[in-house]
Amino acid sequence: MMIVKPLMRGFISLTSHPVGCEKNVVNQIEYTKKKGLVSGPKKVLVIGASTGFGLASRIVSAFGSNASTIGVFFEKAPAEGKTASPGWYNSAAFQKEAAKAGLYAKSINGDAFSDEIKKKTIDLIKSDLGKVDLVVYSLASPVRTHPKTGVTHRSVLKPIGQVFTDKTVDFHTGKVTTVSIEPCVGDDIENTVAVMGGEDWQMWMEALLEADALSDNAMTVAYSYIGPQLTEAVYRRGTIGKAKDHLEATAFKISDLLKGVSGKAYVSVNKALVTQASSAIPVIPLYISLLYKIMKAEGIHEGCIEQIDRLYRERLYTNESVPTDDKGRIRIDDWEMREDIQARIVELWKQAETENLSEIGDLEGYKSDFFNLFGFGFENVNYADEVNEMVAIDNLV
Ligand code: NAD
Numbered sequence: 320m321m322i323v324k325p326l327m328r329g330f331i332s333l334t335s336h337p338v339g340c341e342k343n344v345v346n347q348i349e350y351t352k353k354k355g356l357v358s359g360p361k362k363v364l365v366i367g368a369s370t371g372f373g374l375a376s377r378i379v380s381a382f383g384s385n386a387s388t389i390g391v392f393f394e395k396a397p398a399e400g401k402t403a404s405p406g407w408y409n410s411a412a413f414q415k416e417a418a419k420a421g422l423y424a425k426s427i428n429g430d431a432f433s434d435e436i437k438k439k440t441i442d443l444i445k446s447d448l449g450k451v452d453l454v455v456y457s458l459a460s461p462v463r464t465h466p467k468t469g470v471t472h473r474s475v476l477k478p479i480g481q482v483f484t485d486k487t488v489d490f491h492t493g494k495v496t497t498v499s500i501e502p503c504v505g506d507d508i509e510n511t512v513a514v515m516g517g518e519d520w521q522m523w524m525e526a527l528l529e530a531d532a533l534s535d536n537a538m539t540v541a542y543s544y545i546g547p548q549l550t551e552a553v554y555r556r557g558t559i560g561k562a563k564d565h566l567e568a569t570a571f572k573i574s575d576l577l578k579g580v581s582g583k584a585y586v587s588v589n590k591a592l593v594t595q596a597s598s599a600i601p602v603i604p605l606y607i608s609l610l611y612k613i614m615k616a617e618g619i620h621e622g623c624i625e626q627i628d629r630l631y632r633e634r635l636y637t638n639e640s641v642p643t644d645d646k647g648r649i650r651i652d653d654w655e656m657r658e659d660i661q662a663r664i665v666e667l668w669k670q671a672e673t674e675n676l677s678e679i680g681d682l683e684g685y686k687s688d689f690f691n692l693f694g695f696g697f698e699n700v701n702y703a704d705e706v707n708e709m710v711a712i713d714n715l716v
């Protein structure tokens with residue numbers, strides 16, 4: 320038992336609150352349940368199922384469509400006096416809620432990039448579910464050890480060809496400064512593509528197909544981001560953008576592979592949101608704080624659960640063909656990218672400085688979302704209480 324307080328190191332908290340994380344999961348379950356059932360997937364594999372968009376995908380599959388789910392993630396277990404990573408507590412809460420609702424759910428904690436975890440997952444599908452009809456691929460990682468070469472690749476968030484200089488905010492202090500990021504060098508692009516591109520997604524789908532673990536008409540979806548011109552040099556036209564280009568191209572390759580089972584692969588372009596990954600990208604927090612302000616004022620703000628709920632109900636499972644853009648991508652960043660919204664961000668961006676950001680931007684909303692990631696800042700959680708940090712995940716295989 321311990322009292323858990325945030326312990327900030329750089330862009331993350333080293334601690335997370337088990338009760339707050341549970342609250343976060345329960346809130347998301349409530350959101351999707353209130354919407355009623357969608358005739359969505361029935362047997363789902365979520366790769367990257369413990370936080371962010373992947374967790375929301377697991378929740379909408381289970382509680383929005385009564386699906387059996389297998390979740391794969393890479394999270395730190397608790398130790399006496401040391402809390403687990405948030406995704407651990409989220410998954411413990413998910414398993415608990417799924418059991419209460421009588422839903423099949425099992426979880427695997429390990430490196431999804433490895434052959435070993437792929438095999439373990441597919442064995443579990445074969446023995447418990449037979450086949451899956453949806454595979455959600457939602458990994459976000461800074462490193463990948465390649466299963467064939469043994470090489471460990473590290474991704475970088477850098478511009479290509481020129482120094483990038485623009486405003487950024489330290490969202491803890493609210494201080495707006497100018498940041499310069501040196502362009503990538505050497506094998507930075509190849510390494511970033513190796514980690515965040517589509518190769519591992521394709522490996523998963525090949526292995527599932529090989530094992531006859533995909534239902535007829537199975538779908539798979541991976542998540543991408545485009546964003547505005549403001550962040551283009553560092554995001555979409557930077558090293559990470561090259562990886563996203565590769566991921567998007569891989570969807571077509573996988574669709575070809577899945578022809579035998581009449582399956583299809585999609586990339587969904589999602590909205591910018593506060594996650595552990597996005598907080599570490601310079602410039603993005605300032606953009607998000609302006610975006611949140613404007614989208615909330617317009618009544619069109621969404622978090623992960625709202626985004627994924629809309630993805631299922633209004634894109635993937637409508638009984639009509641899945642709407643895509645001219646590059647075959649699903650767009651649930653449509654409200655973020657609305658012309659009027661972006662035009663206002665460009666205006667506010669020019670004005671943004673330390674003195675006015677708390678007025679023109681939603682710094683409070685940013686911070687609150689950030690602390691929520693670690694289970695902090697929830698109503699009806701008494702943070703002065705001692706809590707049990709040694710939470711186990713039920714049905715962890
Ligand atoms: P996240 O950090 O919240 O989730 C990452 C998940 O991957 C976690 O479940 C983690 O346990 C798992 N993971 C990481 N390394 C792993 C490994 N080696 N083996 C097994 N599991 C591993 O990230 P997120 O923001 O939800 O991102 C998911 C996807 O959505 C990414 O492709 C990201 O680029 C994309 N996306 C994010 C945003 C955004 O603003 N956050 C916007 C659009 C698209």
Ligand code: NA
Pocket residue numbers: 367368369370371372373374457458459
């Ligand atoms: Na995720």
